Amino acid sequence: MSLKGDWDGGREHAVHHAAWALGLRIPKNLDWLGDMAxxxxxxxxxxxxxxxxxxRMPQKENHYDFRSWSHIGEPRETEDNVRAYLSKANGxxxxxxxxxxxxxxxxWDLVHSSRYGDEDNTSRPSIDLVWVADAYRRxxxxxxxxxxxxxxxxxQVTDVSWSTPVSDAGRHLARRVSPKGIWVN
Ligand SMILES: CC(C)(COP(=O)(O)OP(=O)(O)OC[C@H]1O[C@@H](n2cnc3c(N)ncnc32)[C@H](O)[C@@H]1OP(=O)(O)O)[C@@H](O)C(=O)NCCC(=O)NCCS
Known part of the structure; x- marks a missing residue:
């Protein structure tokens, strides 16, 4: 990214930073019914x-090797019902x-070094990643x-499972929505 910055006068970096802070502009021909898709x-x-x-935003912010969404080839059903929730504001x-x-x-009781409890085999929705544009956090x-x-x-929101590792900000959010602890996978 820093090398690229030299080539294009830092434009790519500036564009990425603006998107990280304010979100990504929604293409005009996408119809949203509400604030969530x-x-x-x-x-x-x-x-x-x-x-x-x-x-791409959380991938760079948290230095993940992979993007949490890669389904841009042929439409394909997934056994584990992969999906993404997008929320919008101001376009x-x-x-x-x-x-x-x-x-x-x-x-997991959300305490940093505490051990996880016994395995549970209930089908639950699992959060692979959650991200909010910087200006809209908290x-x-x-x-x-x-x-x-x-x-x-x-x-219930307390029944949701979280993929590990959960970042510090993710742990704060998890504690807010499920104060007694969360499920992890
Ligand atoms: C984690 C994240 C999605 C939270 O989004 P958010 O919109 O700020 O969450 P909410 O406003 O619903 O905040 C929930 C609570 O979490 C806590 N919280 C959120 N981020 C926090 C932070 N960085 N430091 C301390 N507390 C934080 C607060 O207690 C907040 O409640 P309160 O401010 O009303 O008391 C956001 O911080 C983010 O995108 N972080 C970078 C990506 C990331 O680490 N994702 C988690 C991967 S598992």
Whole structure:
């Protein structure tokens, strides 16, 4: 990125930073019914591409090797119901939650070094990643995304499972929506 900055006068870096702070501008020909959209691996390519672009933001911020959304080829059903929830404000995507359904979890009390509890084999929606544009953080957008996942699946927000590792910011959010602890996988 820094080398690229030298070539293009830092423009690519500036564009990425603006998107990280304010969200990604929504293409004009995408119709949103409300403030939240669910993108599946079979959604029209425009939606899947948007999820792919948004997934770049947390990938860079948290230095993940892989994007949490990669479904930009042929539409394909997934066994574990991979999907992404996008929330919008002012014409921008400002929140993103990537999820799938999973069947092996352990309870965790959210205390840093404490051990996970006994395995549970209930089918639960699992958060692969949740991200909110910087300018919109700590306003409840993250909690709304987790609630949308739970509502869509038909469970309580405390029944949701989180893919590990959970970042420090993710742990704060998890404690807010499920103070007694969470399921992890
Ligand atoms: C984690 C994240 C999605 C939370 O989104 P958000 O929209 O700020 O979440 P909410 O506004 O619903 O906040 C929920 C609560 O979490 C806590 N919280 C969130 N981020 C926090 C932070 N960085 N430091 C301390 N507390 C934080 C607060 O207690 C907040 O409640 P309150 O401010 O009302 O008391 C956002 O910080 C983010 O995108 N972080 C970078 C990506 C990341 O680490 N994702 C998690 C991967 S598992």
């Amino acid at each position: 669910v993108v599946t691996t079979q959604s029209p390519i425009m939606w899947r591409r948007l999820a792919y672009q948004v997934a 921008y995507v400002i929140g993103y939650l990537a999820a799938h359904d999973a069947g092996r979890h352990r309870p 306003q409840g957008v993250g909690a709304t995304l987790v609630q949308a996942l739970a509502d869509d699946f038909g469970c």
